[in-house]
Amino acid sequence: xxxxxxxxxxxxxxxxxxxxxxxxxxxxxxxxxxxxxxxxxxxxxxxxxxxxxxxxxxxxxxxxxxxxxxxxxxxxxxxxxxxxxxxxxxxxxxxxxxxxxxxxxxxxxxxxxxxxxxxxxxxxxxxxxxxxxxxxxxxxxxxxxxxxxxxxxxxxxxxxxxxxxxxxxxxxxxxxxxxxxxxxxxxxxxxxxxxxxxxxxxxxxxxxxxxxxxxxxxxxxxxxxxxxxxxxxxxxxxxxxxxxxxxxxxxxxxxxxxxxxxxxxxxxxxxxxxxxxxxxxxxxxxxxxxxxxxxxxxxxxxxxxxxxxxxxxxxxxxxxxxxxxxxxxxxxxxxxxxxxxxxxxxxxxxxxxxxxxxxxxxxxxxxxxxxxxxxxxxxxxxxxxxxxxxx
Amino acid sequence: xxxxxxxxxxxxxxxxxxxxxxxxxxxxxxxxxxxxxxxxxxxxxxxxxxxxxxxxxxxxxxxxxxxxxxxxxxxxxxxxxxxxxxxxxxxxxxxxxxxxxxxxxxxxxxxxxxxxxxxxxxxxxxxxxxxxxxxxxxxxxxxxxxxxxxxxxxxxxxxxxxxxxxxxxxxxxxxxxxxxxxxxxxxxxxxxxxxxxxxxxxxxxxxxxxxxxxxxxxxxxxxxxxxxxxxxxxxxxxxxxxxxxxxxxxxxxxxxxxxxxxxxxxxxxxxxxxxxxxxxxxxxxxxxxxxxxxxxxxxxxxxxxxxxxxxxxxxxxxxxxxxxxxxxxxxxxxxxxxxxxxxxxxxxxxxxxxxxxxxxxxxxxxxxxxxxxxxxxxxxxxxxxxxxxxx
Numbered sequence: 001x002x003x004x005x006x007x008x009x010x011x012x013x014x015x016x017x018x019x020x021x022x023x024x025x026x027x028x029x030x031x032x033x034x035x036x037x038x039x040x041x042x043x044x045x046x047x048x049x050x051x052x053x054x055x056x057x058x059x060x061x062x063x064x065x066x067x068x069x070x071x072x073x074x075x076x077x078x079x080x081x082x083x084x085x086x087x088x089x090x091x092x093x094x095x096x097x098x099x100x101x102x103x104x105x106x107x108x109x110x111x112x113x114x115x116x117x118x119x120x121x122x123x124x125x126x127x128x129x130x131x132x133x134x135x136x137x138x139x140x141x142x143x144x145x146x147x148x149x150x151x152x153x154x155x156x157x158x159x160x161x162x163x164x165x166x167x168x169x170x171x172x173x174x175x176x177x178x179x180x181x182x183x184x185x186x187x188x189x190x191x192x193x194x195x196x197x198x199x200x201x202x203x204x205x206x207x208x209x210x211x212x213x214x215x216x217x218x219x220x221x222x223x224x225x226x227x228x229x230x231x232x233x234x235x236x237x238x239x240x241x242x243x244x245x246x247x248x249x250x251x252x253x254x255x256x257x258x259x260x261x262x263x264x265x266x267x268x269x270x271x272x273x274x275x276x277x278x279x280x281x282x283x284x285x286x287x288x289x290x291x292x293x294x295x296x297x298x299x300x301x302x303x304x305x306x307x308x309x310x311x312x313x314x315x316x317x318x319x320x321x322x323x324x325x326x327x328x329x330x331x332x333x334x335x336x337x338x339x340x341x342x343x344x345x346x347x348x349x350x351x352x353x354x355x356x357x358x359x360x361x362x363x364x365x366x367x368x369x370x371x372x373x374x375x376x377x378x379x380x381x382x383x384x385x386x387x388x389x390x391x
Numbered sequence: 392x393x394x395x396x397x398x399x400x401x402x403x404x405x406x407x408x409x410x411x412x413x414x415x416x417x418x419x420x421x422x423x424x425x426x427x428x429x430x431x432x433x434x435x436x437x438x439x440x441x442x443x444x445x446x447x448x449x450x451x452x453x454x455x456x457x458x459x460x461x462x463x464x465x466x467x468x469x470x471x472x473x474x475x476x477x478x479x480x481x482x483x484x485x486x487x488x489x490x491x492x493x494x495x496x497x498x499x500x501x502x503x504x505x506x507x508x509x510x511x512x513x514x515x516x517x518x519x520x521x522x523x524x525x526x527x528x529x530x531x532x533x534x535x536x537x538x539x540x541x542x543x544x545x546x547x548x549x550x551x552x553x554x555x556x557x558x559x560x561x562x563x564x565x566x567x568x569x570x571x572x573x574x575x576x577x578x579x580x581x582x583x584x585x586x587x588x589x590x591x592x593x594x595x596x597x598x599x600x601x602x603x604x605x606x607x608x609x610x611x612x613x614x615x616x617x618x619x620x621x622x623x624x625x626x627x628x629x630x631x632x633x634x635x636x637x638x639x640x641x642x643x644x645x646x647x648x649x650x651x652x653x654x655x656x657x658x659x660x661x662x663x664x665x666x667x668x669x670x671x672x673x674x675x676x677x678x679x680x681x682x683x684x685x686x687x688x689x690x691x692x693x694x695x696x697x698x699x700x701x702x703x704x705x706x707x708x709x710x711x712x713x714x715x716x717x718x719x720x721x722x723x724x725x726x727x728x729x730x731x732x733x734x735x736x737x738x739x740x741x742x743x744x745x746x747x748x749x750x751x752x753x754x755x756x757x758x759x760x761x762x763x764x765x766x767x768x769x770x771x772x773x774x775x776x777x778x779x780x781x782x
Contacts, residue, residue: 011422072616
């Protein structure tokens with residue numbers, strides 16, 4: 001069965017061009033980039049070229065890029081670097097809607113003596129900037145706020161937060177895993193200190209990510225080991241995946257316009273089609289300040305998991321809450337932070353598109369989903385009550 | 392130019408069979424293993440199968456395996472898990488000849504208040520087991536001793552150390568990155584608590600490793616994030632590389648006998664050929680207690696880097712000291728710990744073979760290296776003096 005893949009915020013297909021770029025590094029150019037022999041040394045040069053390509057995507061200098069194994073490692077690296085560089089400051093700030101890579105680490109730090117301020121969002125998922133401003137103190141070691149939310153797609157005002165943090169001399173890190181490749185991300189213009197990104201969200205391979213660290217920013221390594229990445233991240237360089245991430249970065253840069261036009265139009269067509277065809281369907285997230293590829297819709301009185309299972313029979317792939325919290329019966333912490341009612345949060349579905357999606361796929365989903373929702377509601381004891389109430 | 396690759400302790404060629412196993416996960420089965428849809432869920436089952444294969448290589452249970460991004464991450468995970476599980480104990484033990492992934496982290500911990508005992512080795516690289524035994528205390532949180540040394544190839548008495556640690560209730564971790572796939576490694580029989588291994592040392596891909604954690608052992612995660620690896624390691628599962636590591640584990644298990652016979656014979660032929668043909672050449676490392684694929688020879692009065700460069704012209708790949716410390720002008724810390732004299736340590740070359748090496752390749756190196764050493768010695772001011780002294 002052909003699949004209709006609309007789960008690109010969870011992970012993406014490796015672009016065949018990226019795979020082609022990676023292939024030589026497995027069985028031919030397999031040397032260790034740190035070796036003295038030219039067989040390995042050549043790989044070192046290819047890694048340098050990949051670093052330049054990635055830097056070009058976010059307007060960084062190559063020396064500001066540290067390759068890591070994933071977005072989670074980039075986040076851990078950034079957060080530990082900030083607090084180890086400011087050992088006397090015991091207050092850290094983040095939002096209520098961060099990815100588990102930041103959220104769970106902050107919760108861990110809260111248990112080890114850090115005071116954590118969780119910045120709220122409003123019902124449209126927009127960050128409370130005044131709250132954030134009022135909680136910046138001389139004791140604040142770090143502000144970590146994601147560039148765009150993985151579930152709602154809402155984009156946060158990173159440049160403004162960077163200004164606020166810089167004024168107070170506070171380190172500012174942003175998890176931009178969902179933003180990079182979907183909207184322009186310019187570290188120079190924004191002025192933040194550290195930024196996380198991941199290969200497999202931009203049609204690169206899984207198992208590789210990067211951390212931007214502003215030149216001059218204090219840093220201490222998370223993964224302590226060999227001299228790789230100029231002593232900033234130990235471990236043999238993952239040459240195939242790094243070269244793949246470099247190639248994916250070039251592609252992503254070239255796709256930004258299409259993301260903002262064709263993919264955005266596809267997303268809008270999907271969203272409007274579903275909202276028009278299905279009663280008691282609510283959009284989650286501020287309509288305009290969103291990633292162009294993401295829509296998150298709550299279908300009241302049904303279970304997201306049941307919707308996913310029935311869509312699965314048609315090969316339609318999407319998510320209920322974040323893929324990273326699947327397996328849990330709790331409603332998404334992001335939707336709860338937005339105050340989405342329990343009955344709606346449980347029935348929320350996130351569709352996340354890519355440049356590979358087509359209008360035909362969108363129309364297929366708009367055709368197949370309404371009868372699925374209707375059938376599930378027929379089976380729901382809550383729906384009849386809602387029907388009565390709505391009459 | 393064809394290369395003669397004898398640097399398999401630095402990294403190995405991905406076996407084409409391994410690459411074939413990985414390929415579908417880039418552009419076809421690219422779903423997120425944690426997704427609710429069957430497209431992603433199928434990948435989750437393939438990861439489970441890879442976990443079984445890897446467990447089979449070291450006689451662990453699948454649930455005792457945590458996939459990581461590399462040996463360095465496995466080491467960091469183990470070391471932090473041990474000290475976080477024993478927060479009141481402030482003494483940790485390791486050897487003087489560990490890989491930088493352990494050595495540098497211990498040096499970092501020494502700066503943060505840990506007392507570190509560095510167990511010495513003798514001039515043949517054999518661990519001083521009595522020294523280790525005498526330094527185990529009630530305040531010891533962790534003993535971390537590598538299974539086999541990456542530079543000398545010397546194998547350490549892991550089962551004995553595990554017994555000693557267990558008697559005192561001390562956590563024992565072993566970096567077995569160099570041992571796995573070269574000699575039998577049986578975690579059940581040995582009785583250690585944690586063991587690190589790496590994919591790219593056993594003809595799997597770079598960017599993936601694993602940590603064995605004995606069932607029932609205390610653990611706390613190093614990479615805090617999502618629920619992956621049952622909450623023990625956050626980050627989207629690197630499905631292609633994990634499947635590759637599973638396939639490589641099967642191959643490695645099948646190659647163990649060949650390692651002990653054909654590869655060992657090749658290594659001996661190389662070693663004897665070089666020692667016979669080249670005067671003032673000294674074997675580093677206990678002759679019998681070594682990995683079957685490794686030989687480390689010091690060529691007195693010449694520079695290892697110069698030897699590597701001249702071998703490079705014939706396509707011969709080997710290492711001077713550890714690849715992970717290349718770029719440094721310091722002699723290897725392993726050879727210094729063994730008391731190898733300065734003039735010999737600087738001229739040491741490690742050849743590390745694999746099942747892909749042939750007798751013709753060995754004979755090629757035995758033919759090409761003696762004139763290289765002779766030529767370099769002609770240029771060396773130290774050699775004439777040595778020549779005089781030796782007469």
